[in-house]
Amino acid sequence: MRSANPKGKLLILSLVLLILFLVSVSMGRVFIRGTDLLTLVINFFSGNETAKDLLSRELVFWWIRVPRCLMAILVGSGLAISGAVYQALFRNPLVSPDILGVSAGCTFGAALGLVLPFDSFYLVHVMSFGFGLVAVSMSIALARMIAIKAVMILVLAGMVVLSFFNALLMILKYFSDPYEQLPSIIFWVMGSLSRVTWENVLVMAPFTLAGILLFILLGFRLNILSLGDIQARSLGMSPSFFRRLLIITSSFMVAISVATCGQIAWIGLIIPHMARAIAGPEHERMIPMTALLGAIFLLAADTLARTVSSAEIPVGIITALTGAPIFGYLMIKNRGSGWL
Amino acid sequence: MVQKIRVWTGVLLLTLVINVFGPNAIGKEQNSRMVMDQAGRRVVIPGVVNKIVTTFKPATLCVLSLGLAPKLIGVDTSSKRDRLSKAVFPKINQVTGIGNKSMGINFETLVSLEPDLVILYSQKDGLQVADRLASLNIPAIVILPESFQTIRLSLKLIARAVGGETNILAVEQQMDNLLHLIRERLKDLPQEKRKTGYFASSRGVFSTTTGNMIQHEIFTTAGIENVSGELTGYFQDISPEQLFRWNPDLMVLSRHMKRSETKRLSNKALSRVTAISTQQVFRCPSSLSPWDFPSPLSVLASLWLAKRVYPDYFVDIDLLDKTNEFHRVLFGKTMDEMGGGLDDTIQWDR
Numbered sequence: 001m002r003s004a005n006p007k008g009k010l011l012i013l014s015l016v017l018l019i020l021f022l023v024s025v026s027m028g029r030v031f032i033r034g035t036d037l038l039t040l041v042i043n044f045f046s047g048n049e050t051a052k053d054l055l056s057r058e059l060v061f062w063w064i065r066v067p068r069c070l071m072a073i074l075v076g077s078g079l080a081i082s083g084a085v086y087q088a089l090f091r092n093p094l095v096s097p098d099i100l101g102v103s104a105g106c107t108f109g110a111a112l113g114l115v116l117p118f119d120s121f122y123l124v125h126v127m128s129f130g131f132g133l134v135a136v137s138m139s140i141a142l143a144r145m146i147a148i149k150a151v152m153i154l155v156l157a158g159m160v161v162l163s164f165f166n167a168l169l170m171i172l173k174y175f176s177d178p179y180e181q182l183p184s185i186i187f188w189v190m191g192s193l194s195r196v197t198w199e200n201v202l203v204m205a206p207f208t209l210a211g212i213l214l215f216i217l218l219g220f221r222l223n224i225l226s227l228g229d230i231q232a233r234s235l236g237m238s239p240s241f242f243r244r245l246l247i248i249t250s251s252f253m254v255a256i257s258v259a260t261c262g263q264i265a266w267i268g269l270i271i272p273h274m275a276r277a278i279a280g281p282e283h284e285r286m287i288p289m290t291a292l293l294g295a296i297f298l299l300a301a302d303t304l305a306r307t308v309s310s311a312e313i314p315v316g317i318i319t320a321l322t323g324a325p326i327f328g329y330l331m332i333k334n335r336g337s338g339w340l
Numbered sequence: 341m342v343q344k345i346r347v348w349t350g351v352l353l354l355t356l357v358i359n360v361f362g363p364n365a366i367g368k369e370q371n372s373r374m375v376m377d378q379a380g381r382r383v384v385i386p387g388v389v390n391k392i393v394t395t396f397k398p399a400t401l402c403v404l405s406l407g408l409a410p411k412l413i414g415v416d417t418s419s420k421r422d423r424l425s426k427a428v429f430p431k432i433n434q435v436t437g438i439g440n441k442s443m444g445i446n447f448e449t450l451v452s453l454e455p456d457l458v459i460l461y462s463q464k465d466g467l468q469v470a471d472r473l474a475s476l477n478i479p480a481i482v483i484l485p486e487s488f489q490t491i492r493l494s495l496k497l498i499a500r501a502v503g504g505e506t507n508i509l510a511v512e513q514q515m516d517n518l519l520h521l522i523r524e525r526l527k528d529l530p531q532e533k534r535k536t537g538y539f540a541s542s543r544g545v546f547s548t549t550t551g552n553m554i555q556h557e558i559f560t561t562a563g564i565e566n567v568s569g570e571l572t573g574y575f576q577d578i579s580p581e582q583l584f585r586w587n588p589d590l591m592v593l594s595r596h597m598k599r600s601e602t603k604r605l606s607n608k609a610l611s612r613v614t615a616i617s618t619q620q621v622f623r624c625p626s627s628l629s630p631w632d633f634p635s636p637l638s639v640l641a642s643l644w645l646a647k648r649v650y651p652d653y654f655v656d657i658d659l660l661d662k663t664n665e666f667h668r669v670l671f672g673k674t675m676d677e678m679g680g681g682l683d684d685t686i687q688w689d690r
């Protein structure tokens with residue numbers, strides 16, 4: 001299976017993603033007929049004016065559904081690919097993107113933005129993103145100060161920073177007003193794509209696409225890094241430089257995802273494993289597969305979350321409900337194969 | 341000597357009889373009472389209640405409206421900052437804060453206050469806290485004010501548990517009068533003229549109330565069909581598309597919704613939702629204390645909303661007069677005197 005044509009698999013997954021995207025944008029709480037959808041798409045590309053009775057559906061389609069589906073693809077692939085990079089860098093299959101405290105930092109930043117008196121819409125996003133990066137920087141700085149067994153210390157430093165920001169969040173929640181501030185913090189922290197706008201997509205897309213491209217280009221280097229520093233150096237590579245570059249880039253991608261959609265669990269952990277099972281461990285092949293699978297997984301989960309009932313199901317519940325059994329299955333299937 | 345012993349024995353017996361069967365004893369017997377709280381628990385209140393602790397804002401508002409403010413020795417931390425509570429009972433600043441429902445109650449602080457009565461919520465750990473307090477012989481009642489009827493039952497329960505004089509009859513009368521007024525005015529409102537409404541909770545624009553919550557009754561009493569009435573439980577999140585599908589005629593934002601969250605209403609994607617395109621979006625009053633909370637004040641929310649949406653049916657009704665009178669009866673001061681206002685408009689970012 002693994003040695004079978006990798007390009008073919010990528011093509012099939014791309015096709016699956018395209019079909020899922022088309023299905024997803026045609027589904028939702030507002031029913032839009034197939035012919036109307038076609039009209040809306042044709043009008044958009046031809047510049048024709050939409051008929052008055054289709055205006056509401058046009059807004060639903062182009063301003064709510066399409067950006068949301070695109071965001072699901074971007075966040076899904078961004079989180080999954082960050083997870084794959086982290087797992088390779090730390091040579092640990094149980095590592096996920098929030099190991100260096102990125103998500104915890106982002107969440108604390110957003111919560112702080114929500115309780116500050118300025119009450120600004122953009123402040124929350126900026127603070128979230130800023131504190132996500134502060135958290136990673138703290139982890140890296142702490143690891144550098146200790147400067148022994150770099151990889152292991154970085155994971156431990158990440159845990160310290162993660163706990164620190166979680167504690168700060170708890171303090172903030174404790175002191176925030178239970179009626180005015182706490183509900184908005186809880187709502188924000190819970191991962192959701194319901195607040196996505198075109199503005200968010202346009203901010204997110206260049207960073208995510210650039211990150212994916214960079215990781216694909218550095219796939220070979222990731223292979224070497226995952227062998228360990230000694231092997232990397234013997235092959236003429238500077239492990240610390242590339243590790244830092246990759247950590248900062250993937251953390252940046254996670255930070256921008258969390259700052260936009262809150263925390264969405266499991267994707268960064270399970271998708272790389274699924275991709276590895278299909279494409280094998282070489283990162284040149286595995287990274288694009290991870291990006292596609294992450295996009296498919298989150299797009300499917302979000303489509304389910306927003307369509308099955310009047311009330312929206314938190315997407316985190318769906319990713320956890322499906323992710324946990326898949327991860328369990330992969331653990332059993334790969335037992336004794338050196339996978340864990 | 342024998343004579344003296346007889347006299348002293350007689351005095352002792354008389355004292356014993358008076359203590360056991362005398363008026364004080366009868367009073368104590370009368371004061372000791374059993375109430376059934378809204379969680380179905382039987383609670384024995386041993387005597388006169390002079391020290392009350394409330395653990396969430398609706399309970400504090402109920403206690404204040406019953407004129408029991410001086411008996412408060414502990415309150416939920418949020419009520420200490422509430423403008424209405426501070427205006428009605430300025431000493432609330434000095435009352436011990438015992439935490440809150442959302443982040444937990446400091447049980448030791450609560451016990452150290454040695455209260456005669458603790459008023460608890462039914463959600464989260466409310467029932468467990470009540471049972472733990474009962475094991476320490478501290479009477480605790482659970483209230484569940486989620487409709488006008490259950491608010492009245494909560495008020496009655498508190499009044500009965502506290503004993504003695506309360507404002508209960510006046511509060512009930514005020515609530516009944518307003519509800520009667522609204523129903524009378526809207527009784528001839530044709531079905532086809534009834535509007536649909538959406539309530540956005542303090543969590544955000546895409547979080548709404550369900551058919552089990554007080555906001556639903558505020559809407560229905562005001563002659564408005566709550567679009568999210570079919571949902572059950574507590575606050576539920578919805579997708580922007582669902583809001584589009586419901587397409588409400590009007591929207592009411594929780595008093596506690598952050599002002600920055602209202603910017604989402606200016607998103608082009610929502611521009612054809614009727615409530616937004618016609619700018620029929622209001623923030624629930626008042627600047628003093630939220631009317632969208634389960635408390636006697638929520639009746640005012642129905643009147644405010646009914647007058648906002650069907651002004652022709654309430655032409656002769658001066659909302660501020662009614663509001664001031666309601667506050668005066670419940671709290672001893674009018675809303676104006678307490679420096680409050682409706683503050684029900686939102687700023688459109690366009």
